[in-house]
Amino acid sequence: MIRTRRLELRAGTPDELGASIGPSDALAAALGCGVPTDWPPLHWEAGPVDWMLGKIREQPGEVFWRAWFVLWRPGADAAAGAVGAGPETRVPTLVGTIGFKGPPGAPGSDTDGVVEIGYSVVDSFHRRGIASEGVAAMLEWAGADPRVRTFRAHTLAGDPASAGVLLKSAFRLVATIDDPDDGRIDRYERSVGTANSPP
Numbered sequence: 001m002i003r004t005r006r007l008e009l010r011a012g013t014p015d016e017l018g019a020s021i022g023p024s025d026a027l028a029a030a031l032g033c034g035v036p037t038d039w040p041p042l043h044w045e046a047g048p049v050d051w052m053l054g055k056i057r058e059q060p061g062e063v064f065w066r067a068w069f070v071l072w073r074p075g076a077d078a079a080a081g082a083v084g085a086g087p088e089t090r091v092p093t094l095v096g097t098i099g100f101k102g103p104p105g106a107p108g109s110d111t112d113g114v115v116e117i118g119y120s121v122v123d124s125f126h127r128r129g130i131a132s133e134g135v136a137a138m139l140e141w142a143g144a145d146p147r148v149r150t151f152r153a154h155t156l157a158g159d160p161a162s163a164g165v166l167l168k169s170a171f172r173l174v175a176t177i178d179d180p181d182d183g184r185i186d187r188y189e190r191s192v193g194t195a196n197s198p199p
Contacts, residue, residue: 004137006076012067021046034093041096041120065103070096096121098134104147113149131165143192157184170194
């Protein structure tokens with residue numbers, strides 16, 4: 001588990017990942033948390049989750065390089081200085097997912113030393129800086145692995161919200177490419193050791 005000022009990041013087990021695309025009560029029981037009514041977040045669907053579960057079965061020792069759950073900790077509204085945020089719960093609330101497509105690329109490959117990060121937050125918790133806080137924590141964690149030299153991320157072309165998260169985390173736009181499934185997407189990269197942009 002990784003703890004930040006307001007969040008808990010938990011690497012998803014196969015059982016938890018499977019529950020994440022089923023009834024919310026099963027997911028709440030698996031994670032011991034509250035699940036908002038607008039779960040799941042954008043792009044968290046059966047197809048990608050099944051793909052990830054297959055990769056975990058192939059590489060069980062690399063589970064930490066897959067999906068993590070993002071939980072809003074009890075008291076986080078107070079920590080954030082929020083006004084009129086509503087009553088706090090005594091259990092964390094599941095607000096999104098974050099993680100990597102896999103471990104760093106192998107030496108000599110086209111993705112040597114590269115890890116690709118992705119993230120998504122439910123609509124009801126947008127505009128609270130959750131994605132930025134989670135990305136910063138994950139980059140710090142992954143950057144401690146000597147295999148990692150470059151972070152990569154993709155967003156839909158012209159997505160200002162997702163691009164803002166990456167730019168705040170010192171990524172830079174390096175290319176716009178045509179993806180056969182998603183259309184035009186922007187590729188961002190950042191070297192390990194690059195400082196985040198000031199808030």
